[in-house]
Structures are given as structure tokens and as C-alpha cells.
Amino acid sequence: MDVILLQILNGLDKGSAYALIALGLTLIFGTLGVVNFAHGALFMIGAFCAVTLQKFLSLSHTVIDESQTDFLGNPLKVEMRYIEDWFGPEIGGGIVEWSVPLSVLFAIPVMVAVGVAMERGLIKHFYHRPHADQILVTFGLAIVLQEIIKYFFGANPIPTPAPAALAGSIDLGVMIGFEVNEIVYPLWRMVYFAFAAVIIGAVFAFLQFTTFGMVVRAGMADRETVGLLGINIDRRFTIMFGIAAAVAGLAGVMYTPINPPNYHMGMDFLVLSFVVVVVGGMGSLPGAVLAGFLLGILESFASTTWATTTIPGINQVIIYLVAIVVLLTRPRGLMGRKGVMED
């Protein structure tokens, strides 16, 4: 029982990331009818928003600290962060430490801007071209974006730690009646899951309860009819692209303490997120979320020692196997609507 619970918990953080990326992919596919291979790059850019803010906050200058000496007895030169100069070591240090959560605020406008620029500048011109062309141009764009990031940040993963207060582990088992140390779970993963849940809830609420969301949902169901009503659906779709970009970006920001970001992390997640979208059902938002968590948890179960000793390497292939089976037996996915790209 505790093993099962632990594996479900372990699957949640990856599942959250899959769900958030797949949600954006589905939003874009459902509203714009575009298959966006550059969506992983948005996740990656989000992660590098956190890196940027961390670097920015850590900008420092050298001061001579008379109270410390090096081995020759000379006063020690220490790096002094500007931010500590301005706010004092207490608050300044705190800000630096909390840079990842703070990046969320910084990433939202950046990601919306990137998304809108992408849609207006490039993807807009591909609405009426074949899906193959959309795949190709977004694939090319993804290469360009990740190379730009590589140019500025290098090829190595950059550690971006979580705030110390959220970095440890908690013993979840004790809280619900298990023995001590049976279910120990890193705190930040809990945070990530909660964060993902909030974002997913916000997106759904937005689509459900606002007029804007209503129009977008109608547009997902039938783009042409809504166009005929005289609603400027294109502009709304642009905004939708911005939102999808922000969702992917935020997923990236908060993922940085779990996995230090590198320039190809987007592509790594993209391939799996596509699989998630397909399993959930092209164009189905609940399907994307459900499939994201399901596959994340499934992957975590396949990674247990029991599974990997029974079938070596099953953790590496399980998601693809599931996707292949789903595509062949139920091509529209778990929750896909009938007739959406079923051929």
C-alpha cells in the first residue's frame, strides 16, 4: 500500500509537467488547429526565465571585507550582491533565495509576449497550410529557439535551487498513519503539484466562466461558425496562444529546482507531451490533463525495482507502448471528440 502511494506521489511531479505542457499544446491545437512542435521550447524558455532572474538578482560587485582575512592575512575580497546592498543582507538574501517562485511573476509577461510574437510573426501564416508544413516550421523554430538559449546560457545544466524553506522532504506517511520514513516526499514536488493544480484550475475556470472562454470553447468546437457570428476570433486565438505559452513557461519555471534546466529540456519533454496529447485525445483539454497524470504515474510505477527487474528497461518504453496501443485501439484518445482528426 505504502509503495503504491509512494509511486503515485512520485509520478505526480512529472505528470504535472506533462499535463501543463499537454494542456497548452491542446489549447493551441484545438483553437488554432496548429500542431506546435515549438511548444517544448516554450517550456524551456520558461525555465530560463527563472535562470535569468536568478542571475540578475545575483549580480554582484567585489568589496573588501576587513573582518575576514585570507591565509596571507590580507583582508578578504568578497562578492557583494547589489540586492543585498539595497535591501540589506536579510531581505536581499531572501529575495535571491526565493528567485524561482519570484520568477513566476517575471515569466508571465515574458511568456505571453513570446507566445503572441510567435503566433503573429510566424504561425499565423500556417493556418491554411498542411499539418506537415506546420510541424516542419514549428520544428525549425524550436531548433532556433533552443540554439539561441544555448548561445546565451551554454550547453550545461544550470542549477537553480528551490528556497531552503521548501527544499527538504516531508514525511507524508506519518501524517496519514504510516510508519516513520515510509513515505518521504520532497517538499518542492508537493509545491509543484499544487502549483500545477492551481494553473490547471485557473485555465479551466477561465474557459468555463468568462465570455472570452466561452467564445474560445465555441471556436474549438467550430471555428467557422464562430467566425460567421462576426466575432473577431483571430485576435482571441492570439491571446489564447499567449496563454498557452504562459502555461508552458510557468511549468518550466517551477520545474527548475527538480531538474536543472538545459537548452534541450524542451525537446525532451515535447516528444512525451505529444504522446500525452494523443493518448488524452487531440483537442480535449480534460483528456490532456488526465493523460498527463496517468502517464506520469504509470512511468513512476514502471520505474520501481520490481518492474525493472521483471522487464528490464520497461520504465523507458512504457509511455510509448501505451501510446501505440491507444492510437491503434482508440485513435481519438481517451477523451477525444469523435471526428477530430481521426483518420
Next chain:
Amino acid sequence: MGILEVKNVNKRFGGLQALGDVNLSVAENSVHAIIGPNGAGKSTLLNVLIGKLIPDTGSVMFQGQSVLGRKPYEINQMGISRVFQTPEIFGDLSVLENMMIPIFARRDGVFRMHAYENSSNEREIVDQAETMLENLGLAEQRHDHSASMSRGNKRRLEIGMCLAQEPKLLLLDEPTAGMARADTNNTIDLLKQISDERDITIAIIEHDMHVVFSLAERITVLAQGSPLVEDTPENIKGHPKVREAYLGESA
């Protein structure tokens, strides 16, 4: 016994009875029109005939063989060709190539791996295709992209491609929809010529009464998924039930 026999065909979509007890017999070498107001079930019936839909009950026999449950390409190889409402041709291929494909299909069946022949060296097939194009009046355009032709010419080409397979039955789905009057008349003349010159049965689903009455030898009127009357054009014109159901508003 007609070439195409539809018996007791029923098809429901959820609560909607799309086809109810359809019985239809198309006589060999005749031109048979199926008309009816919108939503009468014409398209559903057509989709049943070509294997796209399987009816809930009933049988569809072509030359004594059932077509139900067969793949569309198998039905085609039995001798049923279909002309679509919007012309379906190979837009990326030249007009001549468009014409060669059905001739290859007739020669080779559903699949043949002929990767080492040279298609332009297949004199016999090229000749046949060029003759067909000449008869259709499309010979001059044979090296053009077929997508660049006018709608009327696309229609001619599509009909020609169907004929190249020498089908026993030609199904046409509103072949003049959205056409200018001149193109419509050309198409009517072409179909007349075909039915006069060849051993072919033509079944046509049509909205345009001008087309129907210029071509059909027999007419079946569908209403709400069931055949209302079947008779000659003269009798259909004066039929009170038809007038009520259909011609009343439209003629």
C-alpha cells in the same frame, strides 16, 4: 431484376431514421435519378451504395452480389464508379496522369508493385488515356496541372476518369452543383452521350430539376428517408404527392 437492387434498407443515426425501408431497383443500361428535398436521405443512400456506411438492416445487391461490408475500393473494382459533388481529382498530377491512373487500376487491380516499369513507356496506356482526353475535349490541356483547370473541366475529367475504368454503374452525386448554366448543359450533354454510346447504367442524385428531367428515364422520389414514388419523368411531373412533397416549393 435490375443491376442494382436495394431491399428493405434501414439506417438510424441515434434517434434519427435516415433511411426507412428503402427499396430500389435500377434497371440495367438505364438512367435513374433519385431526387428529394434536403434531408430526404439521398446522401445516406449514396454512402450505403458505395460502402462508406453499412445499413442496420436490408441488402444491397449489385449484379447479384452483395456490396455490404466491402471496402470502397472493392466495390469500385466490382464495377461501380462514383462522381463526387465537388470534383475529386488528383490535383497535383497532370491531366494525362489523372487519366492514366484509372486505366492502371483497371489493368492491375487494387495493388500492384510495378516500380520498375516506366509509366511514359507504357504506350498502350498512354494511348488509351490520350484518346479518352480527346473524346472529352481535354487533349490540349493534357500536360497541365489538373488543379489549374476550370470547374467544368474538372468535372469532365472526373467523369472521364470514372469511365476509363469501364464501370457497369456510374453514380453521380449532384454533378452540376455550383456550376454555371453553360457548364451544366455541357455536363448534361456529356452524360447523354455516355449513356447513348456505352453499355452503362447511370444513377444520379440531383437537386436541379432541369438536369433530372433532361436525363432520367426513371425517377425515384425520396422523402424523409423513404421512397415516395418511382415512375417515369412524365408521370412524376404530374404526380400530386410529389408536387406536395417537393416540386410544390421548388419547380
Next chain:
Amino acid sequence: MFGLNKKDGLLFLVVIAITLLAPFLLNPFPEGSGMAQFNAGYPDLLQRFAIYGIFAIGFNILFGLTGYLSFGHAAFLGVGSYAAVWMFKLFTYNVVPAIAFAVIIAAIFSVLIGYISLRRSGIYFAILTLAFAQMSFALAYSVLSNPKFNLTNGETGLQVYSNDLQMFHRTGLPDMPHIFGLSVRASYELELGGWSFTFNVGYYLCALIMLIAFYFAIRLFRSPFGMMLRAIKSNNTRMTYTGLNAKPYALAAFVISGMYAGLAGGLLAAMDPLAGAERMFWTASGEVVLMTILGGAGTLIGPVLGAGLIKYMENIVSKINDNVLHQWFAFLPDGMEDAVVALIHPFVGKGWHLTLGMIFVLVVIFLPGGLVEGGQRIARLFRGKKAREAEKSSQSNPAE
């Protein structure tokens, strides 16, 4: 000529000439000159041109003709490499059986994967092939390299060890891949003035096979079979209602292109008896897509050009560093020199992928027909007014 029409025959002759003379043509700069680093006429790169040319020609048979976009073709390349190395390990270093085995194994794999993937089309097909390829990568990388059943040797890569069985290996035969005793590494160096040209056995083997592969591709393009494949891309509905079953046609194309990939993989192993899982990674599949689109999908020569261009960039542009740039722009005033170098810097050396990505995006947007279409457009500019008017009249017939 060879059963080809005049235009194709001429094209084939030109390709033969270029391929055979490549060690000359791609070494235009004398040894030791500043430009020598742009010479591409060394065996290693020449072999890659030919091998990836084969890979792209094969991919184009699937994508260019049928329009099915496979994002997992590298799987067959990798499988071919593993198959070839196993032949080396078990039997002999002779490349002929190794390459034949690579093609056969790739064919079996592509029948399996193609049969399942082709049950769907469009984006689903792309994602299915991608999923299969990633699965193959994972299998090769970790699953099939466990101590009990080590088929791929995981991260290290599969290679030939001195204690391998090598049943038909004899003393006197080279200890590396060979063609009936003639080592693929054997080369003849020709010094001519300041120039140095290398004629390498391995390259000429690859070149010969590429020419055969290219010839077969031309035949296939011009055959009724090729016409059927283009018909699938153009209008699948009409295809079906013309009594043709598109599935076996598409599967045949898929398997043929898989065999081309296997052939390329086998040749890679024949040039360097090593097979690693990274050859199957999906970026490798993406690379062949890039090659084909860049050169011109659906054209005969496009994929070969695309493959050549990308491999050239990978090997040559990636070597341009700041020193080289400073040499080039030394004639500019100092400040300007630095500015120009700083401007170009992100696009060369390690940043060549950025250049590649940008070229690719631009090609997809503005030149969907790739380099070949670009060439045709330029040729059209030089043609007479008459030709241009003829063009106009054929274009002014709108589709509907």
C-alpha cells in the same frame, strides 16, 4: 539511356560525374592555404555525403511521394548499423554480407513499424513513427544492453573486439571492414602542385552504392508505382474510389525507404565498425527531414543536395571560429572588424545549428520546394519574356 528519359538520363550522368570526381571537385583550395579548411574532399566527409545522400533519397521516396511525414526514420538507420556490426562480430569483416544483412533487418523492422503506423495518417502517423523510434532508442540504449542479453552494448556502442567469433576471418585479411580483402580505409594520395587529393576505397564503395540507389529512385519516381504514390498524396479519396487500395502502396513505399535507411546505416558501420544508440535518437530522424525539405521534397536531386549541404555545414561551418573570422575581416577598420565578427559569431562554429534552424524555417516559409525550387526560380528569371508569359497564363487559371 539506362531506360531513362533524356532529362533524367542527363541528370543521372551529371550526378555520376560529380560523384566520381568529388575528391577533386570538393578540394578546390591548395593544401596549406587559408581556405584549405573549406575543402570537403577528405574521405570521412565524402563518405558521409554519400551515405546521408542515400538516407535522404530513401526518406524522400516516402515523404516526397506519398506525403507521409515519418519522424522516426533514424530507427532504421540505427538498426542497419547494429545489424552490420553483428555481421562483423560473428562472421567476417567483409562489408558485402554486412550491408546485405543491414538492409534485410531494416526491411523487417520497417514492415512491422510501417504496418502499424500506416493505420493512421497525418499527424498521428508522424507521432506514431516518432514514438516507435524513441522506443527503439530506449531499447537500444538500455533495455537490450543488460548483461544477460547484450544486443546493443548500451552507452558504449556496439563494436568489434579481438575475442569476437568472426568465423570467416582469416589471417592476411585486414583487421577492419574490407571488400574481399581490400580495406575500406585504403587510400591513394595524389599530390598535384600545391593540391593533395585522396581517393579512398570506402568513399568509392559508398558512391557506387549511392549511384545505384539514386538510379533506382529515378526509376521508381517515373514508374506507375511512383505515380500511384503521388496520387495518394494528392487525393486519397479519389484513389480509393478508383479501386486502388492505398495501404499496400504506402507500406511498400515505407519499407523501401526503410531499406534505404538500413543501407545507409550498414554503410556507416562499414566505414567505421561501430554502432551507437544515439544514431536512433529522434534528432537524427529530424535531421533527415531537414535534409529532404532543405533540398526539395519530391524532387529527385533535392535530398542529395540537402544531405550534402547539411553535412558540409556540420563539418565545415562548425570549424569557423573567431580567429578565422578575424582573418577574413582583417581588412576592415578595427572597431568595425570586431563588430562584424561579433555579429557573425553566433551563427558559426558551435552555433551552426542556429544557422541551420534559421535556413530551415526560411525555406519552409518562402521556398516550400527547397533549394531545387530556388534554383528553378532563378533559372526562370533568366529565361525569356515569352516563357514568363506562358507561365503567367497557366497560373491565371484559378483553381475554382
